[in-house]
Amino acid sequence: MHKWKIFGFLLLAIVSTIYSFSKPRVIQKKQETALYVTLEGAFKKNGEVKIKEGMRMKELVEQVGIKDNASLAALDLERTLKPEARYYLPLKRSNAISLNKGTVEDFMTLKGIGKKTAEKIVDYRKSHVYTCLEDIMNVEGIGEKRYLAYRDQLCL
Known part of the structure; x- marks a missing residue:
């Protein structure tokens, strides 16, 4: 009996010693970081809005709502939202120039747009489709400052 006790x-x-040297398993919780977009224009809620990863524009529109005079045609509702991006929803305007249908002469009516820049806007859509108003910033010579100045006068 004494042998069994020893x-x-x-x-x-031995088991206690081995266990004391083993490292504890660390359980890491997946931390979710909050994702935001900035809304401007005819959305009912402007400013920073929290979104879910993979959220589409139509879900955002349902979440925040839009004003009655919003030009919903200016948005690609199937577009997946990009965190930290800015989205602008213009008001309906009967005299807005369509990025996808406007002529060189139409674009030249915008203050500061000459023939060469107007031609670049039209040429861009020969190889690309304007899917949102911000796409005009892909045209050489039109940056964010000019886009902000023209966005109320444009539509898709």
Whole structure:
């Protein structure tokens, strides 16, 4: 009986020693970072809005709502939202120039747009389709400052 007590004690000591040197498993929780977009224009809620990863524009429109005079045609409702991006929804205007249908002469009516820039806007859509108003910034010579100045006068 005395042998078994010693054997049991040694076995317990060995197992305890091995266990004390093993590292504990670290369970990492997946931390979700909040995703935001900035809304401007005819959305009912402007400013920073929290979104879910993979959220589409139509879900955002349902979440925040739009004003009655919003030009919904200016948005690609199937577009997946990009965190930290800015989205602008213009008001309906009967005299807005369509990026996808406007002529060189139409674009030249915008203050500061000459023939060469108007031609670049039209040429861009020969190889690309304007899917949102911000796409005009892909045209050489039109940056964010000019886009902000023209966005109320444009539509898709």
